Amino acid sequence: MVSTPFSCKIGGRCRFKKAQVEIRTFARNRSQAVAMPEEAKGKKEGETKDVEMKDATEEEKKDTKKEKEEPPKSPRTILLEAIAQNLKTIATGVTAGDPRVMGRVLRSFAQLRRTMEPEVLKALLEEFVDPARPNKAQFIAAVPPADVEMADAKEEKPKEVEIKFPQLSKPYAPELEAYAVLSLVVKLSDKSEKEKSLETASALVLFLKTLNRRTMDFFNARAYFYLSLAYERCGRLSEIRPELLAAYRSACLRHDQMGQATLLNLLLRNYLAYNLYDQALKLVSKTSFPESRPNMQYARYLFYIGQIKAVQLEYSDSHSKLMQAIRKAPQTPSVALGFKLAASKLAIVVELLMGGIPERSFFMQKELKEPLRPYYAITQAVRSGDLHAFKECTKTYEALFKKDKTLTLINRLRYNVIKTGLRSISLAYSKISLQDICTKLGLESPQDAAGVVAKAVVDGVIDATIDYDQQFVKSNQKLDLYHSCEPQKALHKRIAFCLQMHNDAVKAMAYPDENDNKDAEDPEEKREREKRELANIEEEDGGDDDMII
Template sequence: MTKETSEQIEVDVVLTPEQINEQTINKADSALHLIVKTVETFDQRYIFKTLRDLVSIRKKLNVHVLSHLINFYLNDTTKQYLLQAINASPSTEQQERGEVLPEINLTIHWLVQLYLLDQAQLQQLDMLNTQFIIPAMKQYNRRSLDLINAKIWFYISRTKELLNDLVSIRAELLLALRTSTIKHDNETSGSLITLILRNYILSHDYSQASNFIEKIEFPKNVSTSIESRYFYYLAKINSVQLNYSDAYEFVITAIRKAPQTQNAQGFLQSAFKLSVLIELLTGDVPELSYFNKSGVPQQVLKPYQDITQAVKLGDLKLFNDSLAKYREVYIADDNLSLVERLKSNVIKTGIRIISLSYTKIHLKDICIKLHLDNESSAEYIVSKAIRDGVIDAKINHQLGYIESNELNNLYSTKLPQEQFNQRINFVNSLHNDSVMAMRYPPSQNRRDVNTKAGNEDELDEEELMNALEDLDSDFF
């Protein structure tokens, strides 16, 4: 290869804004044409590919691209308010437009939602959602709209969340959930359930969230992104209500089901933080390797690593220092209440370490080691630890010391059996979920490899399967 050829290869092609807009419009046209194929074949997987392709051009959406799509695909009644929402003028060319497919109509509404959200035009977006998009969705009852409706409801709820107006949207979400349940629209129902739970959690209405969970049944055969968020919210609610064992199972399931891609890193980080706190509240201590997970920056989990170290050592001073240092981080993660509950665990761990180290120790020395205020506080804490079974000891109130009893053989208790049963249940659950998630390739006998149509169907099948996997991560 000559020097001139290598220099030509290294030259990057710089596209003009007009060329970028043209490429974006072509990609949008190709994606929207798949919707027609969905209507003709009743195959929902083409909608997955359409949404996947449109998400990839989200950052390139602008007024020029959207105005072209609105003017080309929609009729005059819909054009007017959408063009007004993006501050664009109608096209001077009058085109005779027949009946517009509801799928194309709502998909373009969804693209306008994405554009206004990225431009931070929240008031305009909220007006568009309330006055036009929600009434438009209520007009149709088509199975091919299930995935599009789920996407649109997500961004309607997200708009209200950014406007700090959580209560006003609840009635619409509950009504939409009832309608989608009656229509057996599993994807929209699953998405709406997670949105309602998130609404309750953000407003700290955990009792209402718990009552809501008892009255609904989460649908089956929904995308893994929706399912993982549902389990995460279950873990959050149960952890606040002191059901730590159930909460830990839910958060581990959420981490396992979440897409392991770059788009889902924010969700995975939140799930990792919650799992650390729940595991500490159950009395266990995460391993150090848990904080060195690939793909998660170490500084993100550093506040929770310091808290874990304080609980492991039973050092109340280190716990208070870490809580004061990272208090704003815990508030931003909405985990401050769970972190503050760990103070009793720190004290219990410290008492357990002391009881293992000393057969007999004075209450004054316990105050010094645990940084407590007075001996009466230490006596109360030790009494509570004895009552809860944290330590096996007795208090001499007259002489002011505690004396540990002889340790029994751990293997003579029921603890090993309970731990073994817990691990068996986890492995069985993992096996059942893995079997249900398996996707089997088409039968070799049914493939028509001798015709061009057979090859095209095979390529379409592969593309649709890739779209299914990519869209799960895009939902985050």
């Protein structure tokens, strides 16, 4: 009887707990069942949204197809847009008094000179040359005719685009007139119109002499460049030397650094064309190249200095200057090929005169492989010490070496070939007769061989003694190279080269202007713009005549 109530209490509690659990599970299932239709609706709405997005992307694709189907711009339209942009840039630079923008305009000639049309050039001259200028009719008459192109009869002729220029404030600034006349000078120079180019460039220089404006400095330097080029093509380069000297003095007084760099290079080119190396060396010693120099002009300056140093027997300095010129030249294979070829030829000969041998990869460059073949043959003859091969190679390519102005330096290599042959003979024989040396080196007599060996011993090329009584040469025991100063000299040479490269890199660093931070330009857009500018720099410089040799 006592156990009954206790068991009933326990059973009631268990049933109560079971009921609570069942109520909770029922409520949970009910809530899930109610939520299921809403989720299904959400999925249907998501599917409709995806369909709408797909429709939107299809419409965007159709729009892009329509844009792609639009006809491309005609060459004249592109030309007029480029000229309009240049004219606006010049007008803005004149208003702001900023001469730096003129350099950007002049670099654009690399693109415009290939697409310039006579009709557009005539319209440019008629619009921006002052009607009071007596040479205006002469400028318009000097415009070269268009090239005749054979076109198929089936091809439709493109519609002619009306020639219009931007509306600028009148009277026009003289920089606009200088731009128009300089465009004519460039076109005449490309067409090899010697006399017309000379007359037009002379008239442009006379017009620029009447002005003393810093915004004209770039036009002034380029005008003198084409004037000197026209005199050179006419075979009258010496006549313009006093004019260039006077212009250089004026540029120094006006602190015209672009004019100083250009005119100094023109004077050096003038002296070297007539083999006046002493006068060129005096000019270099009395002048200094401006620090804020254009890269192309500095490369030309280094080339001319290397050429002068090579003739003056300063081979180490010459080789250093020539290698700097090659590194500062545009690295695009098809750009400034003539400059790189001339500098490479001279650098090869100078390195051979120094006693070194250029690396094989230097001759294996795709664009320079064929023009450097004669110099590769000379290098092989010097490397092997074969005097017969050296004489044959010199005789075969004598006309080419005269044209390159390296024949005098190559004739100096004869003693280097003999030294190389003597060094190999000294290593191979401990004792050899003078007659055998004469036979191996291709010398005329044993007396000549004795003189050559004696000079090589004095110069330290070989370590040997000559027995004149028995007519033989005995090589002394060779000491260890690391007991000499040669490793230290080689290390010093490499350290000097690395330091020079570091200094050049520091000088070439460009810092942003203070006003750049004020512009509200997006950083990503700024990066993309800088990438495009860097990609176009070498293309713009590629057509630049600054690299003419």
